[in-house]
Each structure stands twice: as C-alpha cells, then as structure tokens.
Amino acid sequence: DAGVIQSPRHEVTEMGQEVTLRCKPISGHNSLFWYRQTMMRGLELLIYFNNNVPIDDSGMPEDRFSAKMPNASFSTLKIQPSEPRDSAVYFCASRASGGAADTQYFGPGTRLTVL
Amino acid sequence: TQLLEQSPQFLSIQEGENLTVYCNSSSVFSSLQWYRQEPGEGPVLLVTVVTGGEVKKLKRLTFQFGDARKDSSLHITAAQPGDTGLYLCAGGPTGAQKLVFGQGTRLTINP
Numbered sequence: 001d002a003g004v005i006q007s008p009r010h011e012v013t014e015m016g017q018e019v020t021l022r023c024k025p026i027s028g029h030n031s032l033f034w035y036r037q038t039m040m041r042g043l044e045l046l047i048y049f050n051n052n053v054p055i056d057d058s059g060m061p062e063d064r065f066s067a068k069m070p071n072a073s074f075s076t077l078k079i080q081p082s083e084p085r086d087s088a089v090y091f092c093a094s095r096a097s098g099g100a101a102d103t104q105y106f107g108p109g110t111r112l113t114v115l
Numbered sequence: 116t117q118l119l120e121q122s123p124q125f126l127s128i129q130e131g132e133n134l135t136v137y138c139n140s141s142s143v144f145s146s147l148q149w150y151r152q153e154p155g156e157g158p159v160l161l162v163t164v165v166t167g168g169e170v171k172k173l174k175r176l177t178f179q180f181g182d183a184r185k186d187s188s189l190h191i192t193a194a195q196p197g198d199t200g201l202y203l204c205a206g207g208p209t210g211a212q213k214l215v216f217g218q219g220t221r222l223t224i225n226p
Contacts, residue, residue: 004157031212042205043158048189056213059153091157100214101146102205106157 002026004107006092014112018080021110024073025094033093033104034067034077043091047076082114117142117208119217127223130196136189136220138204146207147180147187148214151200158203194224 005024013019025032033048047057052069060067064083069075079086089111093104120139125202138147146165150158162171164180164187175198176188191198201221205214 007195043216045213045216048213050212093157100212101161101163103160104214106159108155109157115132 004091004092004105005108006095006110008110009108010111010113012115013082014115015083016081017114018078019082019086019114020111021090021092021112023075023076023077023092023107025075025092026096026105027073029094029096029105030072031095031097032069032075033095034075035091035093035106036088037091038088038107046077079112082112084114087112087114117144117206119204119206119215121202121204121217121220123220124218125221125223127225128194130226131193131208132189134191134194134222136191136202137186138206138217139186139190140206141185142206143184143209144215145184147184148205148207149178149187149189150203150205152203152219153200158201162218194222196224196226198222199224201224 007022011087031050034046035043037043046059047067048055049069089109090095091106093106095102095104119138119140137192148163149161151161152158162178167182167184175192179188201219203219204217
C-alpha cells in the first residue's frame with residue numbers, strides 16, 4: 001500500500017496567490033482529515049470528512065480556506081488569497097472507520113511558504 | 116474546548132538514561148494515543164489506550180492511561196539515539212470522531 005499521498009511536497013508562493021494542496025487517502029479508508037502544523041500552535045485540525053462529506057470544519061481559520069472531497073480517492077485544500085501567516089506544514093490523514101480510537105495514517109505533508 | 120498539555124516541551128538527555136513525558140488535561144477522554152514524528156514526515160501512531168489505568172509496553176516504551184482517563188504518560192527506558200523525535204499525545208473526546216493533539220515533546224537523545 002502506498003500510504004497517504006500528498007502533493008506538492010513543497011510550495012513557495014507570494015502573498016495573494018491561490019494555493020491548492022492535494023491528498024490521496026489510503027484506498028478503502030472512509031475518513032479524511034486536514035491538519036496544519038506550526039511551531040507556535042502545534043498540530044491543528046482544520047476539517048475532516050466522512051464518506052466524502054464534510055463533518056466538522058470548525059478549525060478552518062477563515063473564508064480564505066476551503067476544502068473539497070469530490071470522491072473517495074481525492075481531496076483538496078485551497079487557500080485564496082494566501083498570506084504569510086498561512087506558512088506551515090499541512091498534513092492529510094486518513095482512517096478506516098469512524099472511531100477516534102482508530103489509527104489515523106498521515107501523509108508526508110506539504111510545506112507551504114508564503115512570501 | 117478540550118486541551119491536552121504536554122510536558123516537558125523539550126528534553127535532551129544522554130543515551131542510556133530513562134525519561135518520562137506527560138500528557139495532562141482537565142477533561143475526560145474516551146481514548147488516548149501517542150504518535151512519534153520524525154523530521155520531514157507525518158506522525159506515526161505508537162499506541163492507543165482506552166481503559167483507565169491501562170498500561171501498554173512497546174519494547175523500551177511504556178504507556179499508561181490515568182485512572183480517571185484525563186492524563187497519560189510515556190516512559191522510555193535506556194533511551195537510544197533512534198528514539199529522537201517529536202512525541203505527540205492525542206485524545207479522543209467522548210462521542211467525537213476527531214482527535215485533540217497536545218503541543219508535543221521534542222526529544223533528543225545524544226550519543
């Protein structure tokens with residue numbers, strides 16, 4: 001199994017530009033999570049989906065952030081317009097079932113730098 | 116909002132020493148997990164504990180869930196350089212499907 005796949009691995013952009021991060025979860029997993037990690041705030045949950053449906057987006061910082069999951073094998077996190085404070089490592093994770101005690105498998109992350 | 120506080124935030128010790136990392140909350144969690152993260156990679160699950168007072172061992176690592184399910188500890192015996200990394204605890208609030216993560220403990224084991 002290839003694990004969770006994220007692209008790109010690194011993204012450098014200028015303030016005001018649109019950024020799209022991509023995630024392919026592990027095949028057969030029903031839940032998908034988007035996290036953001038910074039030194040100051042640690043690992044924060046942005047949004048999660050069950051069976052392609054957004055369940056909780058309370059962690060999305062503001063309207064500049066949006067996430068979609070058009071099918072079971074693909075999700076995107078979009079930032080428009082991007083700002084320097086959005087610089088962070090963004091992780092996607094997937095899980096086989098709906099229980100919090102079940103294992104989340106994380107991708108390698110996308111390191112975003114907004115200049 | 117349920118929070119998990121980890122201590123210490125940073126720990127640097129010599130190879131062969133023992134150490135304990137703590138994860139505390141004022142809230143009850145139905146489950147608690149420990150993850151390890153290495154530079155440039157995502158967190159990887161080490162263990163899940165679900166019962167108050169539960170103890171699990173993974174080679175030289177011992178994990179304990181508090182009796183009241185509000186806290187947990189990770190004890191490493193005879194630490195090795197390969198144990199270096201960021202250790203994260205994560206709690207599953209009762210009835211919730213998502214996890215709450217602690218800030219992490221950055222552990223460095225010096226040869």
